[in-house]
Amino acid sequence: MTPSLRVEGLGKRYGERRVLSGVDLVAGRGEILAVLGANGAGKTTLLSIIAGITSHDEGDVRVLGVDVRAHPKAVRGRIGWAAQDTAVYPTHTVEENLRYFGTLGGVRRGGLRASVDAVMEALDLTRSSRTPVRDLSGGQRRRVHAACALVHRPELILLDEPTVGADPETRRDLLRLVAAIARDGATVLYTSHYLGEIEDLDARVVVLGGGRCLAEGPVSDLVSRHARSELVLRFHGPPPTTHWPGARVDEDLLRLPTADPAIDIIKAVEWVGAERDRLRSVDIAKADLESAYFNILRAGSCP
Numbered sequence: 001m002t003p004s005l006r007v008e009g010l011g012k013r014y015g016e017r018r019v020l021s022g023v024d025l026v027a028g029r030g031e032i033l034a035v036l037g038a039n040g041a042g043k044t045t046l047l048s049i050i051a052g053i054t055s056h057d058e059g060d061v062r063v064l065g066v067d068v069r070a071h072p073k074a075v076r077g078r079i080g081w082a083a084q085d086t087a088v089y090p091t092h093t094v095e096e097n098l099r100y101f102g103t104l105g106g107v108r109r110g111g112l113r114a115s116v117d118a119v120m121e122a123l124d125l126t127r128s129s130r131t132p133v134r135d136l137s138g139g140q141r142r143r144v145h146a147a148c149a150l151v152h153r154p155e156l157i158l159l160d161e162p163t164v165g166a167d168p169e170t171r172r173d174l175l176r177l178v179a180a181i182a183r184d185g186a187t188v189l190y191t192s193h194y195l196g197e198i199e200d201l202d203a204r205v206v207v208l209g210g211g212r213c214l215a216e217g218p219v220s221d222l223v224s225r226h227a228r229s230e231l232v233l234r235f236h237g238p239p240p241t242t243h244w245p246g247a248r249v250d251e252d253l254l255r256l257p258t259a260d261p262a263i264d265i266i267k268a269v270e271w272v273g274a275e276r277d278r279l280r281s282v283d284i285a286k287a288d289l290e291s292a293y294f295n296i297l298r299a300g301s302c303p
């Protein structure tokens with residue numbers, strides 16, 4: 001079966017500056033692929049190449065089997081694209097915007113009402129349906145912006161930091177909708193700097209760095225490959241020295257890597273011994289995507 005997205009050997013330069021180099025990606029139906037990377041890593045560039053908006057210098061990009069370079073317009077008609085900067089018509093109402101983007105995305109007149117109502121309902125926009133977008137708050141505008149990319153139920157959806165500035169409720173609604181859309185068979189490419197969101201979405205992750213793919217895999221794989229839980233001991237004053245394998249001192253904190261926090265926490269407290277009076281707290285920092293992400297960026301290469 002043709003994957004929804006296939007990127008092979010993608011390279012992109014802006015003038016002398018190389019932004020992407022040899023990037024390979026594949027995403028199938030029903031999959032959420034999270035693209036992570038620091039500011040300037042090339043996430044937006046990658047999404048806009050896939051959307052047929054930015055040209056690329058090397059490699060092959062196929063969206064739903066269609067070559068983006070040869071047929072950018074055909075690709076644009078079949079995807080949903082919520083760019084990093086919100087772009088909706090401010091003087092038009094929420095509903096007018098959604099009807100416009102729905103029609104642009106090919107929703108037939110007969111189905112438009114139901115599509116618009118469904119996306120407004122999912123993103124709690126029904127009450128604001130007749131409000132001009134310029135009169136909405138920044139977070140509400142974010143909802144409308146995302147809704148415009150989703151209203152026509154495209155097969156491939158590109159969401160570039162859709163939850164920036166969104167309140168927790170907006171974020172929750174959007175994540176639920178993204179998960180539901182993927183369950184219905186669409187492919188979602190999602191960028192975010194909020195790694196907790198990516199864990200909640202249970203996405204497959206690609207980490208970009210130095211223009212390349214540094215690591216790739218489901219969240220649980222990246223966490224087990226690149227992160228370890230730590231015991232975090234906080235002291236009054238500098239922590240005592242220890243031969244604990246991999247121990248790191250971070251000001252008044254002593255970080256002790258552990259594969260088994262429940263057992264090692266007892267060992268660590270026993271080890272502190274005479275220094276116990278200076279011990280202020282002991283916490284367990286569980287291995288998570290954030291620690292895996294930092295370790296991947298630090299290592300800077302594919303495992």
Ligand SMILES: Nc1ncnc2c1ncn2[C@@H]1O[C@H](COP(=O)(O)OP(=O)(O)OP(=O)(O)O)[C@@H](O)[C@H]1O
Binds near residue numbers: 038
């Ligand atoms: N139109 C452009 N012309 C020249 N350079 C550009 C252009 N667009 C992006 N760049 C450069 O390409 C690099 C990647 O930018 P891009 O916007 O893709 O990063 P990003 O990963 O989306 O970052 P952020 O997390 O800040 O959104 C940056 O160094 C940026 O300055």
Ligand SMILES: [Mg+2]
Binds near residue numbers: 043044045084160
């Ligand atoms: Mg960006």
